Amino acid sequence: MAKQNKVSVITLGCSKNTVDSERLMRQLKANNFKLKDDPNEADTVIINTCGFIEAAKEESVNTILNAIALKNEGKIKKVIVSGCLSERYKDELQKEIPEVDVFFGTENYEGIIKEIGGELKRELLSERLLTTPSHTAYLKISEGCDNPCSFCAIPLMRGKHKTKSIEELVREAEFLAKNHTKELILIGQDTTDYGKDLYQKRNLAELITRLSEIEGIEWIRLMYVYPSHFPEDLMEVMANNPKVCKYIDIPLQHISDDVLRSMRRGITKRRTVEMLNELHKKIPGVTIRTTFIVGYPNETKEDFNELCEFVKEFKFDRIGVFTYSVEESTPSFILGDPVTEKEKVRRKNKLMEIQQTISHEKNLSLLGKKLRIVVEGREGDYYIGRSYRDAPEVDGEVLIPMKNKALKVGKFYNAEVFDCNEYDLYANV
Numbered sequence: 361m362a363k364q365n366k367v368s369v370i371t372l373g374c375s376k377n378t379v380d381s382e383r384l385m386r387q388l389k390a391n392n393f394k395l396k397d398d399p400n401e402a403d404t405v406i407i408n409t410c411g412f413i414e415a416a417k418e419e420s421v422n423t424i425l426n427a428i429a430l431k432n433e434g435k436i437k438k439v440i441v442s443g444c445l446s447e448r449y450k451d452e453l454q455k456e457i458p459e460v461d462v463f464f465g466t467e468n469y470e471g472i473i474k475e476i477g478g479e480l481k482r483e484l485l486s487e488r489l490l491t492t493p494s495h496t497a498y499l500k501i502s503e504g505c506d507n508p509c510s511f512c513a514i515p516l517m518r519g520k521h522k523t524k525s526i527e528e529l530v531r532e533a534e535f536l537a538k539n540h541t542k543e544l545i546l547i548g549q550d551t552t553d554y555g556k557d558l559y560q561k562r563n564l565a566e567l568i569t570r571l572s573e574i575e576g577i578e579w580i581r582l583m584y585v586y587p588s589h590f591p592e593d594l595m596e597v598m599a600n601n602p603k604v605c606k607y608i609d610i611p612l613q614h615i616s617d618d619v620l621r622s623m624r625r626g627i628t629k630r631r632t633v634e635m636l637n638e639l640h641k642k643i644p645g646v647t648i649r650t651t652f653i654v655g656y657p658n659e660t661k662e663d664f665n666e667l668c669e670f671v672k673e674f675k676f677d678r679i680g681v682f683t684y685s686v687e688e689s690t691p692s693f694i695l696g697d698p699v700t701e702k703e704k705v706r707r708k709n710k711l712m713e714i715q716q717t718i719s720h721e722k723n724l725s726l727l728g729k730k731l732r733i734v735v736e737g738r739e740g741d742y743y744i745g746r747s748y749r750d751a752p753e754v755d756g757e758v759l760i761p762m763k764n765k766a767l768k769v770g771k772f773y774n775a776e777v778f779d780c781n782e783y784d785l786y787a788n789v
Contacts, residue, residue: 366394367476368402370427371491372420373410375547375583377443379500381408382488384469389489391478399430404438404476411445411517413685420445421457428459440464440472444517466518467503486532493736495770496543496752497536501529501567505549507586509613510624510692511653511684514549521550523558526567530574537576540770543734544577545751550586552594565593572603578772579734581751583609588627590635595642605748606643611651615670616663619656624691629670636674647749649678654711655704656684657695664707671714677722678755679715681708716782719756723780731787733758733775735767743767745775747785756783764789 367388371381384406385395396402405427409420420443427439438461446453447465454463464471470480490497504519505512533544546568548554555563564582571580580603587610598604614620615629627635639646652667671679683704686697733745736752745758760767760775767773767789775787 365392366396366402367404367406368396368399370399370405370407370423372408372423373412373416373444375498375545376500376503376549377408377410378491379488379498379547380443380467382491383485384408384472385489385491386484386487387469387473387481388478390481390484391473393476393478395489399427400435402436404440405430405436406440406442406472409441409443409445411443411448412513413682413687415685417445424453424457424460428457431459438476440475442466442468442472447517448513486528487535488532490536490539490541492752493770494540495734496545497541498547499529499533499536499544499571500524500547501551501554501564502548506553507550507626508624508691510622511656511687511690513687513690516689518549521553521557523553523555525558526570529567530570533571533574533577537574540576542576542770542772543579543581544571545581545583547583549584551582551584552586552589552591562589562591564591565597568594568597568604569601572601578603579605579748581605581607581748583751585610587612587632587635588625590639595639598646599643606646607649607748607751608639608643608646609649609751613651613653614656614659614663614667616659616666619659619663622658622692622695623653623656633674647677649680649751649755650676651680651682652711653682653684654707655699657692657698659684659699668711668714671711671718675718675722676715677749678719679711680754681711681715683708720780720782723756723782723785726777726785727780728777730774730776731758731785732772733760733787734772735760735769737769738762745773745787756785758785758787760787760789 369381369385371377399405407423410416424441430436431439440462441460442464446463450463462475473480501524503522505514506521568580585608617629731747733747736744741762743760745760747758750756773789775789777785777787779786
């Protein structure tokens with residue numbers, strides 16, 4: 361097959377997909393393909409799809425159809441579809457959109473490279489071409505998930521939990537550090553399960569300790585922590601290792617025992633509260649981010665009110681709220697979708713209004729305090745920064761007036777907070 365020289369990679373969905381695309385793009389570059397941001401300038405378009413919830417599936421299908429339109433107009437020659445949606449619905453997609461040249465599942469770098477006339481460079485599999493700012497990078501420490509959550513289709517798309525070895529991850533992190541990465545954001549479908557298959561124990565604490573020894577790495581941030589099996593030794597590392605951000609992303613999904621039981625979360629309200637109190641006790645100053653699902657089929661008004669009271673009482677630093685999405689082939693599919701979309705949105709908005717007040721109160725408590733921040737860029741009259749309390753894309757920002765001395769993107773500074781709003785802080789360096 362004649363080589364198509366110009367390739368555009370479109371990434372949809374979560375940060376795990378971002379890492380997959382970055383690894384693929386490194387392979388493309390090593391095969392001397394020219395990478396193009398604009399699909400209109402490419403010969404081949406590769407779409408790394410998401411199939412997690414209905415809205416993500418719609419976005420993926422629309423992106424595929426837009427690429428097909430470009431192909432029909434003669435602007436591009438080949439359309440390749442990969443990722444979660446393709447993994448889960450390959451047969452249906454081939455029937456519905458036959459204009460796509462080929463469908464691949466997740467992480468099939470070799471198949472994609474061969475399809476466009478290249479060859480996999482195995483010695484480069486630990487290298488990536490970053491699409492995030494160079495000073496911050498995601499590090500995917502595992503693939504797949506063993507948890508039986510009733511609403512989740514991830515095991516159908518990503519399979520069982522598979523740990524990446526410490527040695528492999530250290531090599532990847534060393535490559536990133538040599539390319540100016542200072543913040544590692546650890547991700548996986550369930551990061552607290554790290555090591556249980558490969559090492560017969562959960563040893564996330566050991567991995568984090570090894571990563572913290574890499575020269576150039578200044579922050580290590582932990583995402584996607586599963587609440588029912590938080591490792592005890594991890595708390596100690598987070599409390600005492602200065603490179604580990606005192607920040608935990610721990611999706612709770614709900615607090616009502618009836619809903620948690622139906623969701624198959626493997627934890628009760630009582631154990632959840634005990635675990636959260638333990639985190640605050642053993643990791644002083646920890647920032648906790650969580651997510652909740654509203655409108656789950658058996659969530660009654662009483663269950664939702666219980667969730668609201670829990671959020672008011674516990675006062676999380678950050679929360680995200682999702683409306684329930686029916687996913688075929690998941691255990692909760694048989695429950696139907698009895699809560700109307702209007703009611704789901706109402707519940708989501710009410711929960712976010714409660715959190716908005718809490719977030720403002722927490723920001724007000726930081727006035728006059730000093731925070732270490734990393735500068736992300738410039739926007740209008742401000743430098744945009746983040747503290748250890750803020751993960752990129754999902755949390756607030758620290759805005760620093762341009763009247764401060766010239767600041768460099770990717771550099772760390774000490775800043776003093778002088779003002780705030782509900783979600784963002786204003787500070788001077």
